[in-house]
Amino acid sequence: MSPARKVVVIAATLVALIALNYIFEYGFGDFYINPYYARIINLIGINITLAVSLNLINGMAGQFSIGHAGFMAVGGYTATYLTVYHGKQIAETFGRTVTDPVGSSIVMIPSLIAGALAAAAAGLLVGIPSLRLKGDYLAIVTLGFSEIIRVIILNIPAVGGATGFTDAIPITNFFWIFLMAILTIVITRNIATSTFGRALFAIRSDEIAAEAMGIDTTRYKVMAFVISAALAGVAGGLSGQLFANPLNPQNLNFVRSIEVIVMIVLGGIGSITGAVVGATTLTILPEALRSFDQQFPGLRMVIYALLLILLMIFRPQGLMGRRELNLRWLLRRQKKDGSVLA
C-alpha cells in the first residue's frame, strides 16, 4: 500500500468507527440497537483482541501458554486504576469530564497505554525465565503466574479485592473496542507476513533447525510473549471499563484463559482469521443457546460443550485450519508461489 492510500484507509476506518459508535450510543433516527445485542457485539470485539493476541504465542510461535487471563488482569487493573484515581485530573487538564464522550476518549488513551505497558512488563518478567521451558512445563508456569496475579489482586483493597473493582468508570465504548481489535489484527498480521513471523513459524515447526538457521529462539519467544501480553492488557483495560462488567478476580481465573484457548483452537490454531472466527462464534454461541435454558436449566452449557466436542472430532484442525481468510482466497485465486501467508 502506498503511504497516501494508507492514510485514506486509516481515516476511513476511523470515520466508520466513529459513525458506528454514534449509532451504538444515540441510535439513528428511530433505530436503536438493543442494549443486549450491543453488549454481545462489544464482547465479541474484546474477545477478538484476546484471541488474536493469544494466537501470536500459542498459534504462531507454538508455545503453549495458559496464563492469558493473568496478563489481561494486569492490564485491566492498571488501566482501570489509572482512570479511577487519575482520570478526573487528566480530563480536567483538557477542560473535560471523564464521562463526556471526548473526555472519556482522552482518558482512554493513557489508560490503555498504561495497561499495555504493565502487561508487557509482566510478560517480560514471566517470559525471560520460563521460555527456556517447553510444552507442559511452560503451560504450568504460565498457569501459576496467572493464579499468583489473581491472588495478589484479591489482596489489594485499593482495587476492590474480592468484590471486584466496583469503582470502575464505564468509559469503554464501541469505538475503542473495535479500534483495538482492528489494531491487534493488523499488528499480528504484519508480524506474520514478515521475516519475524517466519522466525516464529520456524520455531513452531522445528526449534533445533530454527537455531541452526541463526534464529535466536529464546529472544523471539520472549518477543512474541511480550507483544501478546501487551495486547491482552489492552483487552483487559477495555473489558474492565465496560458498562456493568466490573473487573473481578473471579472472572479472571484460569477458566477465562481456557476460554480464549478454546477460541483459537476452534478457529484454527495459527490462523489470525481463525482466531477472529473462533472468538465471534464462541461469544455468540452461549447466547444463542440461551432459549434452551428456559425449558431445561443448564441444558445450554451441555449443548455448548457437545458442539465443541463434535467440532473437534469432525474438524480437528479448527474451522479455518491454518489458512487465512482473505479476498484473494475467496476469489479462488491463489498466488503462484502458494505462500500461505500472503
Added chain:
Amino acid sequence: MTPLLEVRNVTMRFGGLAAVKNLNMQVARGALYGLIGPNGAGKTTVFNVLTGVYCPTEGEISFDGVNVERKKPYEITKLGAARTFQNIRLFADMTVLENVMTAHHLRARQVLADAVIGTGRHHAEEAETRHRALELLKIFGLDRVAGEAATALPYGSQRRLEIARALATEPKLLLLDEPAAGMNPQESVELMRLIRWIRDEFKLTILLVEHNMKVVMGICEVIQVIDYGEEIAIGTPAEIQANPKVIEAYLGGG
C-alpha cells in the same frame, strides 16, 4: 593463512563415556574436508560440538578467529557456519520458498517496528529476500516447486532444499551431516558433483561428515578418520584407502 576452523584437543564426555577424545582438526579456507568413521565413531557428536548443540567438556574451537566452543547454535550460524541435518529437518508447514526465506532472517536489517508499521524498508527487504530465495532455488532446480509444501518433495529434493536453505544464511563454512544418507548410488554421484560445484561457485569451505566411503573418497581433498572418538588417520583419499588402521576399523581386524 590461518585455518577457517581449528579444533584443539576437544573432548566430549557424556557421564563416563568419552564420545570424542582429544580431537584436533584444521580446516583450511576453501577446503573440502571429510570426516569419516564407522558407526558409533562419534562423527555426529563432533558435528554437534562444532555447531554449538553440545558444549565440549575440554578443548577449544576457533572459527574464523573467534572462539566458539561456548557459543549457541544461532550465534555460530551468525558467524558464518551453516549446517544440514542427517535426518532432514525442514520446516514442515512451510513452502519450499518460505523455508529458504526463513534462513535469510539473520541477515535482515529491518527491525520489528518496520514490519508492524509496514515501512518502505520492510517491503523492499521482503521483496529482496524473496528474490534471493528464488535465485537460490533456481540453482538447485527447485524453483518450479517453490510453492509446494517442503515435505511433499521427493527425498533427494528435500536434501537439496536443506542445502539451499543453509546457503541462504550466507555462510563461510558449510557443514553437511551425512548428506548421502538414504540415497542410491546414482543420487550419491550427483550429490558429490553438486557439493564440489557449490564449493567452487559460492567460494565456501565445506566440512562433510559421512558414513559412505565412496562419497568422501570421490570429492574430499583431506580426510580425517575417527573411531571410538579418536583420530586414527588423516590424509588424502589415496593415503586413507591404503591405511591399514582404517581398513581394520571399517572391516574389523583379523
